[in-house]
Amino acid sequence: MSTPHQYRPYIEACVEAMNACNLSYVSNLKQYDLEKLCDCIRVNRDCAEVCAFTVQALSQGNSLAAEIAGLCAKACEACIAECSKHEQTYCQDCVEACRRCAEMCRELEGSMALV
Amino acid sequence: MSTPHQYRPYIEACVEAMNACNLSYVSNLKQYDLEKLCDCIRVNRDCAEVCAFTVQALSQGNSLAAEIAGLCAKACEACIAECSKHEQTYCQDCVEACRRCAEMCRELEGSMALV
Amino acid sequence: MSTPHQYRPYIEACVEAMNACNLSYVSNLKQYDLEKLCDCIRVNRDCAEVCAFTVQALSQGNSLAAEIAGLCAKACEACIAECSKHEQTYCQDCVEACRRCAEMCRELEGSMALV
Amino acid sequence: MSTPHQYRPYIEACVEAMNACNLSYVSNLKQYDLEKLCDCIRVNRDCAEVCAFTVQALSQGNSLAAEIAGLCAKACEACIAECSKHEQTYCQDCVEACRRCAEMCRELEGSMALV
Numbered sequence A, B, C, D: 001m002s003t004p005h006q007y008r009p010y011i012e013a014c015v016e017a018m019n020a021c022n023l024s025y026v027s028n029l030k031q032y033d034l035e036k037l038c039d040c041i042r043v044n045r046d047c048a049e050v051c052a053f054t055v056q057a058l059s060q061g062n063s064l065a066a067e068i069a070g071l072c073a074k075a076c077e078a079c080i081a082e083c084s085k086h087e088q089t090y091c092q093d094c095v096e097a098c099r100r101c102a103e104m105c106r107e108l109e110g111s112m113a114l115v
Helices: A004-028 A034-059 A065-083 A089-113 B004-028 B034-059 B065-083 B089-113 C004-028 C034-059 C065-083 C089-113 D004-028 D034-059 D065-083 D089-113
Strands: none
Touching: A004 A034, A004 A065, A004 A089, A004 D004, A004 D034, A034 A065, A034 A089, A034 B034, A034 C034, A034 D004, A034 D034, A065 A089, A065 B065, B004 B034, B004 B065, B004 B089, B004 C004, B004 C034, B034 B065, B034 B089, B034 C004, B034 C034, B034 D034, B065 B089, C004 C034, C004 C065, C004 C089, C034 C065, C034 C089, C034 D034, C065 C089, C065 D065, D004 D034, D004 D065, D004 D089, D034 D065, D034 D089, D065 D089
């Protein structure tokens, strides 16, 4: 069984994506043109939740780690697609953190599928 | 977007499975022949975590609900496979709750794939 | 140690409050006068998260159950204060579910303090 | 409202404690004298759950951050008390990570009480 030590770089990438999504979420809620940002708020929220769960699941060495990593990659990819439409700095930062997280999660998913 | 109202029967099935897994987990830790139950303890724990996340995600109307339901079905199926090996009543109860939850989650996953 | 069986009515009250908060959250995000609802969106979100954690923690028989119930009561009380300001039906439903949950959690907290 | 940026050092301390608790949990389940470690397994689990929730709550800027930090400090203090009884390296590492996390959480709780 895998341990938090082996998953450390993946956990860190998920924490960064979670933080970036939450910062984008919180920042969006302070904008004056909130109507345009509703989809972004929802997608940020969904992605932050999935990242937070992935952090917890990898830290615990959940036996479905590969599937959970695949789910997290999907959530990040949806977040990248939405945040890419907005020019705010925090949206661009979110894209970057989610891109890194999605890559790491796809790598983890792939490496475990080989076992 | 779906709401907690639409997901209510699925949320309830996941709560029941989560409770059954946690009861099995807690009960296993009190047994004297703990060595034989290590795998069961781990699988109970993993399944309870995934069910708890699914409860939260469905209640929030997460846009990855279909994928999350599929993950939850997998966790329940692994739990059924392990708990079926043990004759304790709480393990049998866990099998039953997880079977119901897995069925519901597969139904939800399938119905959303059609959309 | 306590089990999911003993906590069942408390878990159910927390699930109801979580669902009501999430429904209010989702419904608020669809309103046209979103600016007035920002505080409500945030408080709904915070309360739903705390309720979801409480569900999980009680189901697992977490040894800090009394403190966690106290935290959940506080989150519900904050949600009641905010949702009471809005006349939407879903806000009123949220007030009702949170009131019930806060009462249950305060009862649980009190009963465990006596032990 | 506070953001993930302001909470970053606290989030990191909670991630470290969560990882250490989960490693201790996983390692304990592999020991041959499992009976002596049941309390430790339970306390590790409880603390890991509370740390994981605190990570998520601080990242989201939950308005009950002070209370949640206080809860996390309590969970870490209980974990320190239990893990201190065991000489395994991973238990000692857990004590250290939980001590750091408890200090950080008490600091956060105190600083917010002053506001």
